[in-house]
Amino acid sequence: MMRKTDSPIWHPFTQHALQPEMTPIARGEGAYVYTADGRRIIDAIASWWVVTHGHCHPPIVRAIQEQAEQLDQVIFAGHTHEPAEQVAAALLELAPPGLAHVFFSDSGSTSVEVALKMALGYFRNIGEPRTRIVVMQHSYHGDTIGAMSIGARGVFNAAYEPLLFDVAVVPFPAPGREQASLDALAAACERDRPAAFIVEPLVLGAGGMLMYPASVLAEMRRICTAFGVLFIADEVMTGWGRTGTLFACEQADVVPDIACYAKGLTGGAMPLAVTLCRAEIFDAHYSCDRTRTFFHSSSYTANPIACAAARANLELWRQPETRARIASVAASQERCLARFRYDERFSDLRRCGTITALDLHADEPGYLAEVGPKLQAFFRGSDVLLRPLGDTIYVMPPYCVTAGDLETIYAAIDEAVDHVV
Numbered sequence: 001m002m003r004k005t006d007s008p009i010w011h012p013f014t015q016h017a018l019q020p021e022m023t024p025i026a027r028g029e030g031a032y033v034y035t036a037d038g039r040r041i042i043d044a045i046a047s048w049w050v051v052t053h054g055h056c057h058p059p060i061v062r063a064i065q066e067q068a069e070q071l072d073q074v075i076f077a078g079h080t081h082e083p084a085e086q087v088a089a090a091l092l093e094l095a096p097p098g099l100a101h102v103f104f105s106d107s108g109s110t111s112v113e114v115a116l117k118m119a120l121g122y123f124r125n126i127g128e129p130r131t132r133i134v135v136m137q138h139s140y141h142g143d144t145i146g147a148m149s150i151g152a153r154g155v156f157n158a159a160y161e162p163l164l165f166d167v168a169v170v171p172f173p174a175p176g177r178e179q180a181s182l183d184a185l186a187a188a189c190e191r192d193r194p195a196a197f198i199v200e201p202l203v204l205g206a207g208g209m210l211m212y213p214a215s216v217l218a219e220m221r222r223i224c225t226a227f228g229v230l231f232i233a234d235e236v237m238t239g240w241g242r243t244g245t246l247f248a249c250e251q252a253d254v255v256p257d258i259a260c261y262a263k264g265l266t267g268g269a270m271p272l273a274v275t276l277c278r279a280e281i282f283d284a285h286y287s288c289d290r291t292r293t294f295f296h297s298s299s300y301t302a303n304p305i306a307c308a309a310a311r312a313n314l315e316l317w318r319q320p321e322t323r324a325r326i327a328s329v330a331a332s333q334e335r336c337l338a339r340f341r342y343d344e345r346f347s348d349l350r351r352c353g354t355i356t357a358l359d360l361h362a363d364e365p366g367y368l369a370e371v372g373p374k375l376q377a378f379f380r381g382s383d384v385l386l387r388p389l390g391d392t393i394y395v396m397p398p399y400c401v402t403a404g405d406l407e408t409i410y411a412a413i414d415e416a417v418d419h420v421v
């Protein structure tokens with residue numbers, strides 16, 4: 001096929017033959033990004049779910065600037081630094097009580113890999129070699145081989161299937177089918193004696209912004225406890241206020257054994273991730289026997305500049321205004337979504353905290369639905385950054401978004417669907 005691209009860059013989740021042109025972004029501020037030629041685009045998906053307070057949020061920018069002049073990077077094995085120590089302390093203060101240790105890495109996927117390695121290391125070190133992982137149907141945990149193994153199988157990972165390890169899958173607790181899902185989890189825990197159950201609490205992001213109630217999450221936690229199965233909460237997307245609380249697990253009063261946070265950890269300004277765990281998991285590795293070491297690292301573990309950004313973000317989360325902002329965005333989102341309540345073009349209107357989603361009545365549902373690329377193309381030409389997941393349109397804005405911006409976003413959705421479907 002004739003190549004139509006001038007750039008050597010290979011973009012993520014991009015079919016270059018169908019989308020040869022990339023939109024060049026020169027600048028970001030608040031809820032907007034600006035193209036090189038001066039177009040102002042509302043970032044309605046927080047630049048892939050990472051930007052929380054807004055682009056180039058001043059306290060975070062200042063923190064990055066100051067840290068860059070102080071200490072840029074240092075090996076984190078055998079060394080430590082203030083930004084990392086303070087981030088760890090603040091995380092333990094804000095995260096569900098009972099989480100006691102913090103392991104740094106640099107992306108959501110690696111935070112999940114770390115969680116899996118912690119779980120398996122724990123059981124090996126206590127002399128009970130459990131290795132199987134239980135997952136929820138439609139889950140997404142990242143794109144590395146381990147993270148793909150525990151995520152939904154499909155077109156995204158068909159080519160790598162032979163490398164993916166086998167897991168037990170419990171059905172998604174769709175409305176009316178919650179009990180079947182819980183029963184399947186209990187059955188898998190009893191039958192397989194798994195090491196861990198990993199789940200996206202309350203909202204399955206890449207799986208199509210699928211939402212389920214906190215009561216189901218609480219019950220899943222209870223089942224895991226009953227069977228001695230570690231409960232891993234992947235809050236990479238749901239963390240940092242997205243679901244209305246700082247972390248989604250709070251709404252179910254769930255304390256996970258292991259929790260993964262990334263995306264909004266730095267407010268979306270720098271790549272950084274953490275995996276938190278309970279004391280027992282750290283303690284199982286704590287030994288004079290060097291074979292029990294937790295053998296994991298990446299070059300930029302706890303990069304000081306990224307940690308300084310995270311520290312500034314955690315400081316923002318101590319301020320009541322931040323939580324008030326979340327509540328206000330959630331309320332505006334609810335009002336805007338109501339516009340489509342009786343609209344026959346849409347189904348399954350849903351909201352969890354600051355996230356809204358709705359499905360189109362597509363001929364071929366799912367990620368490869370024909371309407372997907374058409375909608376994406378339409379939005380690329382508009383001044384609203386939206387990127388539907390197949391036939392699911394969702395809005396996940398930075399929290400500085402105004403009610404007026406949201407009106408613009410929903411008007412764009414209205415117009416796009418009229419135009420394309």
Ligand SMILES: *Cc1c(COP(=O)(O)O)cnc(C)c1O
Nearest residue numbers: 107108109140141142205236237
């Ligand atoms: C985005 C995401 C990941 C992967 O995070 P990356 O930083 O993209 O590697 C993992 N889990 C969930 C739930 C996510 O939404």
